[in-house]
Every structure is written in C-alpha cells, then in structure tokens.
Amino acid sequence: MMSFCQTPADLESFAWFSCYLTTANHFSFYWSFITVLLLVFITAPVALLFGFGGAVAKRSTIAPLRWFGKIYTNMVRGVPELIFFLFVPIALDQAFEYVRYKLLCEDSSAPVYQGNDFVVCAAAKLPLSTAEAWVHTTYNFSLAVLAFAIVFGAFAANVIDGALSAVPKNQLETASAYGLSKRQTFWRIHVPQMWGYALAGLSNLWLILIKATPLLFLLGIEDIVYWAGYLGKTKTSFFAYPHGDWRLWYFLALLVFYLAMTYGSEKIINRLSRRFAKGQATLGANEDKAVAT
Amino acid sequence: MKKFVAAAVFAAFTTTTAFAADVVRMGTEGAYPPYNFVNDAGEIDGFERNVGDRLCELAELKCEWVKNDWDSIIPNLVSGNYDTIIAGMSITAERDEVIDFTSQYFPPDPSSYMALSGASADVTKGVVAAQTGTIQAAYIAESGATLVEFKTPDETIAAVRSGEADAVLADDAFLAKFVEESGGELAFVGDKVMIGGGIGIGVRESDTELKEKLNAAIATMKTDGSLNEMLKKWFPDRPDVLY
The missing domain is CATH 3.40.190.10 (Periplasmic binding protein-like II)
Structure with missing residues (x-):
C-alpha cells in the first residue's frame, strides 16, 4: 500500500486506481486465482482416480462391488450439484467429527444430534475452534476437493465405463490369443486404448470443473467469481473507494481468464488426443496423418 | 483414497488438542x-x-x-x-x-421499498426483488406482488437499476445509502412495512x-x-x- 493512499477521496484518477487496485481485498482477489487453479489441479487427478475406480467397480464381476459402482455413479449424477455441495461437505465434516467424538471426548454418551444441532465436545471439533484461520481454510479446501472429486468422479466413471466398452473386442481377443493373462490384457491393452475414447468426455468434465468453482463459496472459500462480484458491486461511502456498479469490468477480466484456460486446455487435449490415437484404426489417427503429410 | 484423506486429516489435527480459552x-x-x-x-x-x-x-x-x-x-x-x-x-x-x-x-425496524425515481411502481402488484431467505422475501410472497429472489443484497439493487424488478424491499438502513448516493436515480416508494422482531x-x-x-x-x-x-x-x- 503506497503512502499517498491514506486519503483516497482527494486522489486523481490514476493515483486513485493504483491505490484501489492494491487494496487488501484486491490482493485477495488476485490470490483467489491461485486458489482456483490449485483446486482444479488437485481435484482433477483425484476425480479421475474416483472415476476409474467407479468404472472398474461398475464392470466388476463381484456383485456387491458392481452395485456399489452403480449406486455411486447414479446417485451422485442425479443430485443437483448445489444441493450436493450444501449437504456433502457438512455430512463429511460431521462424520469426521463423530469419529473424533467417540475417540477424544471424555463423555461420549450424549447423543450428537440434539434437535437440529450437531453437538460434540470442543476437543472433537475439526478443526479445533482455537485453530488459526488458515487451518480452517485448508480444512474447508480439503473438504471441497473431496466433494468435487466425488461429484466429478461419478461423471468420469460413466465416461470411462463407456470408453472401456468402446474398445473393439477383437483387440482383447488377440491379446488373450497371444497368451496375456486377464490382468495383463486389462492394463496393457484395454486401459491404454480406452483413453482415446474417454478423452472427449473427460475434457468436457475438465472444462466444467474449471467453471464450477463458484460452488466453493458454499464452503466459505472465496473464489474468483465471488471476489469479482464483491469488488464490482456498487460501493457506497461506507467504503474507502466508493464506486458504481463495476461488475461488468470484473467479469470481463474473468472472461479473459476463462478463455485463456479453455484455450490452453484445448491445446493440451488436442496433443493428448493425437497421442492416444497413434497407431489406432480410427478416424482421429488418420486425421493426424493428414496433418503430418 | 477416502480413507487416506480421512487418516491424513485426523493425523493433522489430533496432535493439537491443547486448549486456550474457548474461542x-x-x-x-x-x-x-x-x-x-x-x-x-x-x-x-x-x-x-x-x-x-x-x-x-x-x-x-x-x-x-x-x-x-x-x-x-x-x-x-x-x-x-x-x-x-x-x-x-x-x-x-x-x-x-x-x-x-x-x-x-x-x-424492530421497518423495511422500505426502493425503486427508480419517477417510475410509478405499484409495490403490491409489480415485480419486487428481495434476497433469498429473508423476511422481506417471505413478506413479498404474501403481499400479492411477484417476488424475484437474489442470492446477495447487491443483486437486488442491480435488478432495480436494470429494470428487471420494479422495486426492491429491504431493511431501510441498508437502502438509505443507495438512495442518498444515487444522485436522484433511486427513491423510496410506497409505505414502509413493519416486519420482523x-x-x-x-x-x-x-x-x-x-x-x-x-x-x-x-x-x-x-x-x-x-x-x-x-x-x-x-x-x-x-x-x-x-x-
């Protein structure tokens, strides 16, 4: 913060803006871009893992596992995300606190649900109410990652399941004719070929994930959309830098960010898709040749 | 994975069970x-x-x-x-x-209707904005006007400015500053209503x-x-x- 920012009301427009754009709130806004990137880059691999697990469970020959896979994918995909995010992080939090309640509280005989309230002793709180603010933020952030991974994992499971089914059967038959075991066939033939079919669906999910971060605010994490809305709204003279409705400008900045993300993602996805198609008897592989020659 | 996350979360927090004053x-x-x-x-x-x-x-x-x-x-x-x-x-x-x-x-404080000045907003018939889950939203729903709800208080004001809503109903003290600093663009309309305790x-x-x-x-x-x-x-x- 520069020294001349003490009395913003007297400043010329250039100085005013240089002060305005460096307020603590604006730094929180800039920082929230990193939060969002961190969230999507952590969530994506975890969701992919959940999705892969879900798809394998769904196709399992073991009935209970198959049921689990089907219930997971259908239930999670069927529940609106807003409701999911209102409910699941709170439920997860309560589940963690319940376990801690049984382990850590001296008197764990009282019911945890008293009317509408969920009550555990102070020692079982997660994080402890004495914890620093950053611990709370990190904890909420982990809950968010987990919730996002569960939701997007369910969608990914369906995509991967479909892709596994799309791999031509004769590929697998050839593998077994070469003497590969079931496990080898799955990991060396089936899964590597599956990616090519799954990529389009997974790339959709990735782009949706990037845009889904405003749901974070339900967990008290401030993402870029929250800050853009907050900073852009009409500020009356209760604030040091009063201004009119500037949301348009802030959201234009977000538009640039999102388009840049989409552009970058598209580049990487195209590269991946060429790589997965290599040597395959698919149209994608032929396109690649046409480009190369 | 879930188990791992849970375990990590527990490990991270079980170590700090010292209590300062209640927070x-x-x-x-x-x-x-x-x-x-x-x-x-x-x-x-x-x-x-x-x-x-x-x-x-x-x-x-x-x-x-x-x-x-x-x-x-x-x-x-x-x-x-x-x-x-x-x-x-x-x-x-x-x-x-x-x-x-x-x-x-x-x-207990009366709530006020605010609209664009000069507009003849009939607050009992027109479209009135309020924040979701507020006493004002509940009141409009029963008043005969058409309720449009917004997640944040600021969006309700923006809706009036853009003409999406004819008026907004909110706490008087919240709206007062907007009327005062709008340079005559916004004005209170209708009667104040007493809701809430x-x-x-x-x-x-x-x-x-x-x-x-x-x-x-x-x-x-x-x-x-x-x-x-x-x-x-x-x-x-x-x-x-x-x-």
Missing part, C-alpha cells in the same frame, strides 16, 4: 452494509463487528470472525462450523424453530450457556449506552432506532 466463532455474511461488510482492508467491518467485539469483551470471550454465504448460514451454525450468526438476522418464529436467538441488539444473534438451541452470556452482555450494552453510541455511529440518519 467463539462469529459467523456473518459480510455483504450488508452498514450492518456487516468487508472493508477495503479485507476485514469484517460495520455495526455488527463493533457490537460483536464489544459483546465478546463484556462476556470475556475470545472471538473470531468467520464469513459465510447467507444461503448456508443456518446449516453451518447448527453443524457447529461457527457458534453465532451475527448478520442482520431478524428474529422470526420460523427461524426460531431451527435456532435460538439472543435478545435483540437492533430494534428486531435483530438478534443466532445461536444453536443447545448452546444455552453462550446465549445467556451474550444476553447478559447485550443487557449491559443497552444500559451503559455503548449500544446507542454504535447505533448513532452507523445509523446517523435514524434517531428512532435507539434503545
């Missing part, structure tokens, strides 16, 4: 000036920040401020993510079924101890005049809202 986490929305808002320094500010800090001092509690979305402000309270709601929340019978309220620290601090029903502590502190603030001072500071145009 009371104060939940607020941070988007409703002058009641509560986030100032340019990124801190929660406003009338309720002052009241809350003073209450904690009087009740000898260590308090920390938490910002939470209005939509999920009650679920997070009953789930124990913070211990109080101090967010301009009017005491209503409906909310009282789910949570408990302390005695009021802001008297004053603003109190929301606490969990099982948290009777905290409720009593806060009630005692609120009573002290009312008698020693410090509450009136804060009301004068944040609501200078409203000499009628004193205790």
Whole structure:
C-alpha cells in the first residue's frame, strides 16, 4: 500500500486506481486465482482416480462391488450439484467429527444430534475452534476437493465405463490369443486404448470443473467469481473507494481468464488426443496423418 | 483414497488438542452494509463487528470472525462450523424453530421499498426483488406482488437499476445509502412495512450457556449506552432506532 493512499477521496484518477487496485481485498482477489487453479489441479487427478475406480467397480464381476459402482455413479449424477455441495461437505465434516467424538471426548454418551444441532465436545471439533484461520481454510479446501472429486468422479466413471466398452473386442481377443493373462490384457491393452475414447468426455468434465468453482463459496472459500462480484458491486461511502456498479469490468477480466484456460486446455487435449490415437484404426489417427503429410 | 484423506486429516489435527480459552466463532455474511461488510482492508467491518467485539469483551470471550454465504448460514451454525450468526438476522418464529436467538441488539425496524425515481411502481402488484431467505422475501410472497429472489443484497439493487424488478424491499438502513448516493436515480416508494422482531444473534438451541452470556452482555450494552453510541455511529440518519 503506497503512502499517498491514506486519503483516497482527494486522489486523481490514476493515483486513485493504483491505490484501489492494491487494496487488501484486491490482493485477495488476485490470490483467489491461485486458489482456483490449485483446486482444479488437485481435484482433477483425484476425480479421475474416483472415476476409474467407479468404472472398474461398475464392470466388476463381484456383485456387491458392481452395485456399489452403480449406486455411486447414479446417485451422485442425479443430485443437483448445489444441493450436493450444501449437504456433502457438512455430512463429511460431521462424520469426521463423530469419529473424533467417540475417540477424544471424555463423555461420549450424549447423543450428537440434539434437535437440529450437531453437538460434540470442543476437543472433537475439526478443526479445533482455537485453530488459526488458515487451518480452517485448508480444512474447508480439503473438504471441497473431496466433494468435487466425488461429484466429478461419478461423471468420469460413466465416461470411462463407456470408453472401456468402446474398445473393439477383437483387440482383447488377440491379446488373450497371444497368451496375456486377464490382468495383463486389462492394463496393457484395454486401459491404454480406452483413453482415446474417454478423452472427449473427460475434457468436457475438465472444462466444467474449471467453471464450477463458484460452488466453493458454499464452503466459505472465496473464489474468483465471488471476489469479482464483491469488488464490482456498487460501493457506497461506507467504503474507502466508493464506486458504481463495476461488475461488468470484473467479469470481463474473468472472461479473459476463462478463455485463456479453455484455450490452453484445448491445446493440451488436442496433443493428448493425437497421442492416444497413434497407431489406432480410427478416424482421429488418420486425421493426424493428414496433418503430418 | 477416502480413507487416506480421512487418516491424513485426523493425523493433522489430533496432535493439537491443547486448549486456550474457548474461542467463539462469529459467523456473518459480510455483504450488508452498514450492518456487516468487508472493508477495503479485507476485514469484517460495520455495526455488527463493533457490537460483536464489544459483546465478546463484556462476556470475556475470545472471538473470531468467520464469513459465510447467507444461503448456508443456518446449516453451518447448527453443524457447529461457527457458534453465532451475527448478520442482520431478524428474529422470526420460523427461524426460531431451527435456532435460538439472543435478545435483540437492533430494534424492530421497518423495511422500505426502493425503486427508480419517477417510475410509478405499484409495490403490491409489480415485480419486487428481495434476497433469498429473508423476511422481506417471505413478506413479498404474501403481499400479492411477484417476488424475484437474489442470492446477495447487491443483486437486488442491480435488478432495480436494470429494470428487471420494479422495486426492491429491504431493511431501510441498508437502502438509505443507495438512495442518498444515487444522485436522484433511486427513491423510496410506497409505505414502509413493519416486519420482523428486531435483530438478534443466532445461536444453536443447545448452546444455552453462550446465549445467556451474550444476553447478559447485550443487557449491559443497552444500559451503559455503548449500544446507542454504535447505533448513532452507523445509523446517523435514524434517531428512532435507539434503545
């Protein structure tokens, strides 16, 4: 913060803006871009893992596992995300606190649900109410990652399941004719070929994930959309830098960010898709040749 | 994976079981000036920040401020993510079924309709905006007007400016600054309506101890005049809202 920012009301427009754009709130806004990137880059691999697990469970020959896979994918995909995010992080939090309640509280005989309230002793709180603010933020952030991974994992499971089914059967038959075991066939033939079919669906999910971060605010994490809305709204003279409705400008900045993300993602996805198609008897592989020659 | 995450979370937090003084986490929305808002320094500010800090001092509690979305402000309270709601929340019978309220620290205050000046908004028939889950939204729904709801208070104002809604119904003190600084663009219309039973601090029903502590502190603030001072500071145009 520069020294001349003490009395913003007297400043010329250039100085005013240089002060305005460096307020603590604006730094929180800039920082929230990193939060969002961190969230999507952590969530994506975890969701992919959940999705892969879900798809394998769904196709399992073991009935209970198959049921689990089907219930997971259908239930999670069927529940609106807003409701999911209102409910699941709170439920997860309560589940963690319940376990801690049984382990850590001296008197764990009282019911945890008293009317509408969920009550555990102070020692079982997660994080402890004495914890620093950053611990709370990190904890909420982990809950968010987990919730996002569960939701997007369910969608990914369906995509991967479909892709596994799309791999031509004769590929697998050839593998077994070469003497590969079931496990080898799955990991060396089936899964590597599956990616090519799954990529389009997974790339959709990735782009949706990037845009889904405003749901974070339900967990008290401030993402870029929250800050853009907050900073852009009409500020009356209760604030040091009063201004009119500037949301348009802030959201234009977000538009640039999102388009840049989409552009970058598209580049990487195209590269991946060429790589997965290599040597395959698919149209994608032929396109690649046409480009190369 | 889930197990691993859970295990990691437990490991991270089980090691820190030392207790300082009890910390009371104060939940607020941070988007409703002058009641509560986030100032340019990124801190929660406003009338309720002052009241809350003073209450904690009087009740000898260590308090920390938490910002939470209005939509999920009650679920997070009953789930124990913070211990109080101090967010301009009017005491209503409906909310009282789910949570408990302390005695009021802001008297029952009329809500006002605000519209574009010059527009002949009929507030009992037209389209009226309000924030979701507020007493005003409930009131409009029964008044015969068409209700449009928005997640944040600011969006309700933007809706009036853009013509999406004919008027907005909100707490008088919240709207006053917008009317005053709009340069004649916005004006109060219609009659004020009396809804809600004053603003109190929301606490969990099982948290009777905290409720009593806060009630005692609120009573002290009312008698020693410090509450009136804060009301004068944040609501200078409203000499009628004193205790």
